[in-house]
Amino acid sequence: MPRASHPHAMQPRNPGSTRTAPPQMPPKFPMQGRYRAYTLFDWTGLIYLLLGFLALRIVWALGDGEAAWNFVMEQFQNPIYIGFHVLSLVSVIFVGVRFFGFFPKAQPPRIGPVKPPPQPVILAGLYAAWVGVTVVMTLILTGALFR
Amino acid sequence: MSEQQKKKFVITRFDPDRDEVPKTQEYEIPVQPDWKVLDALNFIKDEVDGSLSHRWSCRMAVCGSCGMMVDGEPKLTCKEALSNYGDTVEIAPLANFPIVRDLVVELDGFMDKFKSVKPWIIRAKERAVEEGPMRQSPEELEEFKQFSMCINCMLCYSACPVVANEPEFIGPAAIALGHRYSLDSRDEGAAERNEVFRGEGTVFSCSFANECSEVCPKHVDPAAAVNQAKFNAVIDWAQGLILPRGGK
Amino acid sequence: MKHLLLKFEPLIWLLFGQGVLLGTLLLTGWVLVVGVLAPLGIAPLLSFADAHELAATLIGRLVLAGLIVLPLWKGAHHMRHVFIDMGGADRDATVAPLLYLIALVGSVAGIIAVVRL
Numbered sequence: 423m424p425r426a427s428h429p430h431a432m433q434p435r436n437p438g439s440t441r442t443a444p445p446q447m448p449p450k451f452p453m454q455g456r457y458r459a460y461t462l463f464d465w466t467g468l469i470y471l472l473l474g475f476l477a478l479r480i481v482w483a484l485g486d487g488e489a490a491w492n493f494v495m496e497q498f499q500n501p502i503y504i505g506f507h508v509l510s511l512v513s514v515i516f517v518g519v520r521f522f523g524f525f526p527k528a529q530p531p532r533i534g535p536v537k538p539p540p541q542p543v544i545l546a547g548l549y550a551a552w553v554g555v556t557v558v559m560t561l562i563l564t565g566a567l568f569r
Numbered sequence: 570m571s572e573q574q575k576k577k578f579v580i581t582r583f584d585p586d587r588d589e590v591p592k593t594q595e596y597e598i599p600v601q602p603d604w605k606v607l608d609a610l611n612f613i614k615d616e617v618d619g620s621l622s623h624r625w626s627c628r629m630a631v632c633g634s635c636g637m638m639v640d641g642e643p644k645l646t647c648k649e650a651l652s653n654y655g656d657t658v659e660i661a662p663l664a665n666f667p668i669v670r671d672l673v674v675e676l677d678g679f680m681d682k683f684k685s686v687k688p689w690i691i692r693a694k695e696r697a698v699e700e701g702p703m704r705q706s707p708e709e710l711e712e713f714k715q716f717s718m719c720i721n722c723m724l725c726y727s728a729c730p731v732v733a734n735e736p737e738f739i740g741p742a743a744i745a746l747g748h749r750y751s752l753d754s755r756d757e758g759a760a761e762r763n764e765v766f767r768g769e770g771t772v773f774s775c776s777f778a779n780e781c782s783e784v785c786p787k788h789v790d791p792a793a794a795v796n797q798a799k800f801n802a803v804i805d806w807a808q809g810l811i812l813p814r815g816g817k
Numbered sequence: 818m819k820h821l822l823l824k825f826e827p828l829i830w831l832l833f834g835q836g837v838l839l840g841t842l843l844l845t846g847w848v849l850v851v852g853v854l855a856p857l858g859i860a861p862l863l864s865f866a867d868a869h870e871l872a873a874t875l876i877g878r879l880v881l882a883g884l885i886v887l888p889l890w891k892g893a894h895h896m897r898h899v900f901i902d903m904g905g906a907d908r909d910a911t912v913a914p915l916l917y918l919i920a921l922v923g924s925v926a927g928i929i930a931v932v933r934l
Contacts, residue, residue, distance in 0.1 A: 424661075424664070427664065427665045427732075427733040427734070428733065428734050428735065428736050428904070428906060430736035431665045431666070431667075431732060431733055431734075431736050432665055432666045432667060432674075432675070432678035432679060432726060432732065432736070433667060433675075433678050433736060434675060434677030434678045434680070434681055435677075435678075435681050436677070437667075437675075437677075438675075438677070440585055440669065441585045442585065442667035442668055442669055442675050443583050443585070443588075443590065443591050443667065443668035444667065444668075445664070445665045445666050445667050445668070445733075446591075446661070446662075446664050446665070446668075447664060447665070447733050448638075448641070448643070448664040448665070448727060448728060448730070448733065448780075449638070449641040449661075449664070450641050450642070451730055451733065452730070452902060454641075455641075455642075456779075456780060456783060457730070457778070457780070460730070460776075460778040460779070460780070461899075461902065463895075464776065464895045464896075464898045464899045464902065465895075465899060466895065467891065467892040467893070467894065467895025467896040467898070467899060468892065468895075468896060468899075469892070470836065470840065470844075470888040470889070470891045470892035470895070471888070471889060471892030471893065471896065471919070471920075472892075473844060473848065473888050473892075474884075474885050474886070474887075474888035474889035474892060474920075474923055474927075475889075475923060477847070477881070477884045477885045477888070477927075478885045478923060478926055478927050478930055480851070481872070481881050481884075481885060481927070481930040481931060481934070482926075482930045484865075484868060484869055484872055484934060485930060485933045485934045488865040488866075491865045491868070492865070495855075495856075495862065498851070498852065498855075498856045499856045503852070503856065504852070504853065504856050504857065506852075507848055507851075507852025507853050507856075508852075508853055510844075510848050510852060511845070511848045511849060511852070511853060514841055514844045514845050514848060515845065517837060517841050518841040518842075518845070521837050521838070521841065524777060524779060524792070524796070525838070527790065527792070527793040527796070528777075528793060528796035528797060528799075528800065529797070529800070530752075530797040530800050530801055531712040531713075531752060531797075532712070533804065551842060552841070552842055552845065555842045555843065555845070555846065556842075556845045556846040556849070557846070558846070559843065559845070559846025559847060559850070560846045560849060560850055560860075562863075562871065563846065563847070563850040563851060563855075563862060563863060564850055564854075564855075564860045564861050564862065564863075565861055565862070565863050565864075565867060568867075568871060730902055731901075734901050734902060734904060734906045735901060735906045735909075736906075767823060767826065767827070768823070769823070771823060771826060773826045773827070773829075773830050776898045776902075799830060802827060803827040803830065803831055806827040806828075807827075
């Protein structure tokens with residue numbers, strides 16, 4: 423038998439007098455079928471938290487001076503850091519693909535008098551922005567722009 | 570004459586007068602190649618075990634009565650071809666709902682959530698009969714029409730992981746219907762509904778699993794409605810910061 | 818606490834949404850170069866002097882602030898969902914504020930970090 427949902431899931435405000443059996447969880451939740459992608463999507467939250475704090479560390483080191491900056495950059499050559507960043511890159515791309523796929527249909531049909539663009543246009547725009555920002559960021563960080 | 574195909578059905582049974590907890594019972598029956606899952610259930614009830622309880626009505630996927638878990642996924646049993654399933658088919662009551670008996674679930678919890686979103690046209694001032702009917706263009710209709718197609722089958726509630734874990738969450742179908750009315754050009758109740766959408770059953774509990782839209786047999790796309798409703802609730806909140814409602 | 822969470826939910830959702838959208842846009846190139854290509858020696862990285870000069874511009878500070886703050890709110894909000902999905906809804910009123918506090922502390926530290934560059 424599947425495991426139980428929250429004991430009060432879908433319970434009426436005024437339950438009847440007949441005893442009911444407790445609600446059951448969808449059997450494929452959390453890691454089977456389509457639920458797997460959803461659960462992994464939520465777990466990327468941990469990766470994003472760590473990335474945010476790592477970015478904080480880098481920027482703080484940048485403010486502390488060259489020695490601190492070099493120390494952090496040397497640490498990033500540790501295979502554990504590289505492994506984490508490879509996993510992070512995969513996670514960020516996974517998040518982008520899933521979220522950008524949903525984003526167009528989440529826009530209301532109008533905001534006041536303004537209608538959003540058609541959904542395929544929004545999706546194309548998101549991917550164009552993603553590629554554009556990534557290319558510009560890469561060129562800047564590698565010194566190809568603004569050296 | 571070729572031998573008729575047989576399939577085994579593993580069906581959840583629960584009699585509140587006799588059973589502590591639900592259990593499963595197996596039935597092996599001959600099946601026809603053009604049967605839906607519901608045909609098999611009706612055969613079992615008619616020919617094998619008259620005590621089996623299940624809801625059904627229209628047999629053509631418009632009434633929303635026959636929703637059940639088939640091989641772990643919420644389906645309308647009148648719509649699902651039996652040929653899509655293997656030699657053993659598991660049938661259980663809709664997930665996330667209290668079980669009344671066998672495959673029948675308690676619906677009043679959904680009715681409470683349904684009513685809470687005020688699913689009717691709200692006018693600031695009722696229109697007088699002499700003013701004639703309210704007019705609506707085809708473009709205005711298109712803005713909400715998709716969300717009006719819901720047949721209240723509740724497959725979306727069975728699929729939703731938030732419904733499973735957060736009892737107060739209003740849920741996909743009810744939010745989609747409330748949003749349908751807020752989008753209706755004849756309606757003036759969006760602000761009232763936004764108070765419900767930001768209340769205890771908050772639309773922001775939705776984590777965009779999109780399972781509701783995946784299982785919806787009528788392509789209502791409740792996930793789109795819920796997330797549009799979040800957006801509108803944010804605009805309502807931002808407007809409230811700039812222009813507090815005061816005595817409204 | 819539940820009432821406070823409901824009151825601030827639109828703001829948290831906005832921050833979370835931008836954490837996913839803008840955060841993902843910014844993070845891809847950042848993680849690619851700083852986390853993978855440069856440490857592996859496949860691509861060069863800005864020198865400290867160049868990095869500091871760029872970072873200290875207004876746009877540089879804004880982008881770096883975004884790189885710190887936005888992922889934190891996406892992360893906190895999604896970890897809240899993970900906790901609820903694991904059956905923790907009844908303790909959400911305790912856990913959610915803790916997660917958002919982590920994001921808030923990180924955000925404040927991030928703003929200080931870009932200001933002091």
